[in-house]
Amino acid sequence: MYDSLAGKVAMITGAANxxxxxxxxxxASAGARLVLSDIDEAAGKKILTQFHEFGLDAHFVRCDVTDGQSVQALINFTLERYDRIDCAVNNAGIEHPHTKLADLDDDDFDRVIAVNLKGVYLCLKHELKAMLRQGFGVIVNTASLAGLGGAPALGGYAASKHGVMGLTRTAALEYARRGIRVNAVCPSFTNTDMVKRMVASDPRLGQRLNNASPMKRMGEPDEVARAIAWLCSDESSYVNGQGLALDGGISAW
Ligand SMILES: NC(=O)c1ccc[n+]([C@@H]2O[C@H](COP(=O)([O-])OP(=O)(O)OC[C@H]3O[C@@H](n4cnc5c(N)ncnc54)[C@H](O)[C@@H]3O)[C@@H](O)[C@H]2O)c1
Structure with a gap:
């Protein structure tokens, strides 16, 4: 699948989970060479060991996406090691407690904006500089269905993901003529630790999240991952500036 990814250099934030x-x-299964990064160094190094056991070409760099210097160091590492960045997946993100806007804690709002929105801005900015120098590149941001519409009890999160869509569309328009494509994936609730944390605080939420989808289940991480790989690949060569909903049909309502 996605033969064009063989040998490509791909950088991923929030890659430890x-x-x-x-x-x-x-x-990696499509043959890409990887620079994995995450703020969670222990989990990242564990993943890297597993990748090396499978003989995969991969490195891990600890990066906090809220810190411009940390992001710059990640880009520098990739360029020093491989001399190019073919694909960048800006995926690191956090949630805040489920609560309506009037009760949202200001610090929680600031944290979500710092990681989900400023983090993507910083990554985009430094990746675009590198891609403009080399004259090619593909960027995929992990936005959310909450970046395409309202998300009750997730207002700060929705604001951050709408911001990611604004950055995605703007970057796509600004750099389309310079050989760079920029898109986003917009998953609905997906079965990861992020959702497990939400459900842990409200056990009835799990069933509600399943029922929200016409398919009566959440998405699985590999269902989002395959869309990310497609958007990174030449198979999506005319797709630009899009937010691809991966929601089992929720947005068709
Ligand atoms: N799970 C869902 O339902 C869902 C739905 C839509 C969008 N998303 C988005 O998908 C992305 C991945 O989420 P996930 O569900 O895999 O969550 P997750 O919690 O399983 O993984 C997120 C990863 O990001 C890392 N991270 C957090 N803060 C960071 C920082 N400052 N710098 C670098 N890395 C950091 C974490 O250590 C973790 O490894 C996020 O952007 C999230 O908003 C998730």
Whole structure:
């Protein structure tokens, strides 16, 4: 699947868990060379050991996406090691407690904006500079269905993901003529630790999340990962500036 990814250099943030880890596995199985990054160094190094046991070409760099210097160091590492960045997957993200806007804690709002929105902005900015120098590249941001519409009890999160869509569409328009494509994936609830944390705080929520989908189940991380790999590949060569909903049909309502 996605033969064009063989030998490509792909950088992924938030790669130690969930959707980022699945994306890394999917890109690796298509033959891409990987620079994995995450703020969770212990989990990242464990994943890297497993990748090396399978003979995969991969590195791990600890990166906090809220810190511009940390992001710059990740880009520098990739360029020093491989001399190019073919694909960048800006996936690192966090949630805040389920609560309506009037009760949302200001610090929780700030944290979500810092990681989900400013983090993607910083990654995009440094990746675009590198891709403009080389004259090619593909970027995939992990937004959310909450970046395409309202998300009750997740207002700060929805604001951050709408911001990611704004950055995605703008970057796509600004750099389409420079050989760079920028898209986003927009998953609905997906079966990762992020959702497990939400459900742990409200046991009835799990069933509600399953029922929200016409398919009566959540998405699985590899279902998002395959879309990320497709958007990274030449098979999606005319797709640009899009937010691809991966929601079992929720947005068809
Ligand atoms: N799971 C869902 O239902 C769902 C739905 C839509 C969108 N998303 C988005 O998908 C992305 C991945 O989420 P997930 O569900 O795999 O969550 P997850 O919690 O399983 O994984 C997120 C990863 O991001 C890392 N991370 C957190 N803060 C970071 C920082 N400051 N710098 C670098 N890395 C950091 C974490 O250590 C973790 O490894 C996020 O952007 C999330 O908003 C998730």
């Amino acid at each position: 969930g959707i980022g880890l699945s994306a890394a596995q999917c890109l």
